[in-house]
Amino acid sequence: MAKMAVIEGSHAIAEAAKVCRPAVVSAYPITPQTHIVEDISQMIADGELMNCEYVRTESEFSAASVILGAAAAGTRVFSATSSQGAVLMYEVLFSMAGMRLPGVLAMANRSVSSPLSIWNDHQDAISARDNGWIQLWAEDNQEAADMIVQAFKIGEDRRILLPVMVNLDGFLITHTYEPVEILDQNMVDEFLPPYEPLYKLDPKDPVTMGALAQPEYYTEARYMIHYAQLCAKDVIEEVAEEFGKKFGRYKGGLIDTYKMEGAEVVLISMGSVIGTMKDAVDEMRAEGIPVGIVKIRSYRPFPVEALREALKGAKVVCVLDKNISMGMEGAVFTDLKAALYNVKGSPDILGFIIGLGGRDITITDIKNLTNKGFAKMRGEKVSEMEWYKLDVDILPEGI
Amino acid sequence: MADNKQRLTIGLVAKPGSTLQYHTGGWRTYRPVIDHEKCIGCKRCADSCMEGAPFECAHDGKKKKFCVNYDYCKGCGVCAYECPVDAIEMVVEEK
Ligand code: SF4
Ligand code: SF4
Numbered sequence: 001m002a003k004m005a006v007i008e009g010s011h012a013i014a015e016a017a018k019v020c021r022p023a024v025v026s027a028y029p030i031t032p033q034t035h036i037v038e039d040i041s042q043m044i045a046d047g048e049l050m051n052c053e054y055v056r057t058e059s060e061f062s063a064a065s066v067i068l069g070a071a072a073a074g075t076r077v078f079s080a081t082s083s084q085g086a087v088l089m090y091e092v093l094f095s096m097a098g099m100r101l102p103g104v105l106a107m108a109n110r111s112v113s114s115p116l117s118i119w120n121d122h123q124d125a126i127s128a129r130d131n132g133w134i135q136l137w138a139e140d141n142q143e144a145a146d147m148i149v150q151a152f153k154i155g156e157d158r159r160i161l162l163p164v165m166v167n168l169d170g171f172l173i174t175h176t177y178e179p180v181e182i183l184d185q186n187m188v189d190e191f192l193p194p195y196e197p198l199y200k201l202d203p204k205d206p207v208t209m210g211a212l213a214q215p216e217y218y219t220e221a222r223y224m225i226h227y228a229q230l231c232a233k234d235v236i237e238e239v240a241e242e243f244g245k246k247f248g249r250y251k252g253g254l255i256d257t258y259k260m261e262g263a264e265v266v267l268i269s270m271g272s273v274i275g276t277m278k279d280a281v282d283e284m285r286a287e288g289i290p291v292g293i294v295k296i297r298s299y300r301p302f303p304v305e306a307l308r309e310a311l312k313g314a315k316v317v318c319v320l321d322k323n324i325s326m327g328m329e330g331a332v333f334t335d336l337k338a339a340l341y342n343v344k345g346s347p348d349i350l351g352f353i354i355g356l357g358g359r360d361i362t363i364t365d366i367k368n369l370t371n372k373g374f375a376k377m378r379g380e381k382v383s384e385m386e387w388y389k390l391d392v393d394i395l396p397e398g399i
Numbered sequence: 400m401a402d403n404k405q406r407l408t409i410g411l412v413a414k415p416g417s418t419l420q421y422h423t424g425g426w427r428t429y430r431p432v433i434d435h436e437k438c439i440g441c442k443r444c445a446d447s448c449m450e451g452a453p454f455e456c457a458h459d460g461k462k463k464k465f466c467v468n469y470d471y472c473k474g475c476g477v478c479a480y481e482c483p484v485d486a487i488e489m490v491v492e493e494k
Contacts, residue, residue, distance in 0.1 A: 100410035199412045211413040212421050
């Protein structure tokens with residue numbers, strides 16, 4: 001019988017990491033990730049998580065280096081980070097993906113300085129999107145916990161061998177109490193076999209990992225990482241389905257959809273805002289407004305084919321980006337447009353920069369931007385890309 | 400696949416000694432040239448080189464002298480700076 005508990009998101013993640021039996025966990029505390037690794041270190045101290053070494057480091061760069069080294073030595077590794085800490089990890093994250101070392105990083109998504117903000121948006125992960133890590137995005141506490149287990153299985157699959165970042169909205173998931181089913185150790189053991197590395201550092205059989213590649217090899221080496229990402233599209237779906245069968249919960253594969261029957265305007269986003277969007281869509285549907293949701297679970301690999309299929313009947317798509325690619329637009333907006341480019345009869349796409357630095361996104365906000373989608377559908381003039389509710393009154397004059 | 404190329408492995412895992420094939424000195428601008436008449440075989444160039452490129456070589460079959468392995472030498476000039484008898488001259492690399 002599954003055990004339910006009303007616990008904090010961070011604690012649910014720590015519980016999930018525990019039942020995956022990592023051998024090395026390393027992290028440096030950074031808000032709002034801290035509770036996750038605090039809980040894990042407590043579990044190790046209490047003997048709840050056996051055969052696991054917790055390595056305290058002096059920075060996130062070192063924390064990432066520790067898990068890279070431990071993964072290279074052939075062990076299952078876990079870490080968690082956020083914002084500036086993630087930025088400090090970037091160099092190592094590239095190396096880890098390039099060396100094809102699996103491992104799971106819980107990213108408690110937070111805005112990036114400056115200005116300093118500890119609150120949630122997606123800039124930290126979005127800025128890390130091209131480093132080769134698979135990026136999964138959780139909607140709620142349960143999905144975040146379940147995703148940790150799936151992430152190990154995806155990354156360690158011999159077809160993939162890539163590290164996986166599980167994104168969970170800082171505070172909105174990490175510090176929120178929700179009923180969560182605590183994953184059963186025996187069931188997870190059956191689902192997730194012990195990690196068998198393809199190569200490992202061994203003094204008896206020395207190897208160099210991530211060796212120098214001259215120009216005649218580098219392109220091919222990078223192509224291999226890209227190819228593994230493409231293969232991950234199938235593996236993410238397979239693992240989600242297998243998880244659904246085993247644990248009775250399926251939250252989508254590469255994407256998930258909500259109330260898409262006859263939807264003319266479709267809202268797209270990632271993370272916990274999907275919950276607010278569902279409430280807004282419920283209310284609008286009750287009034288007979290044909291609106292649906294596509295939730296992106298896997299941002300890298302980007303689910304091009306799945307999105308094309310899901311958006312076939314849509315007239316207008318509204319993308320909610322909790323990030324900004326400076327000098328361009330929201331990252332998901334750009335990617336979606338690229339995915340639908342040259343697709344016959346593809347919908348109009350509107351982009352909204354929203355919820356930066358922890359600014360609340362309300363049901364009313366969702367309804368308002370949905371209305372802009374319908375206005376566009378009616379042929380009214382609507383700006384293609386908008387900084388939603390930008391307060392021009394507080395900007396310096398002349399901007 | 401061309402004969403002189405080897406197949407890549409996942410994660411670019413290589414066995415020890417594979418750097419012998421890589422010849423990391425390929426992007427040098429200057430190369431150190433050692434004047435064996437001046438060289439007193441003190442080994443400071445080898446010890447100060449981060450690549451370990453200078454090596455002991457026979458010269459006239461008599462005294463201990465040093466030569467440079469240009470497969471690895473980056474042309475940084477540290478050895479020339481460190482040589483106590485100014486036996487090393489940095490000359491423009493010509494291919
Ligand atoms: S030039 Fe630099 S790299 Fe070359 S031998 Fe001298 S110290 Fe070593
Ligand atoms: S440092 Fe100068 S003198 Fe000493 S071994 Fe090298 S070249 Fe010869």
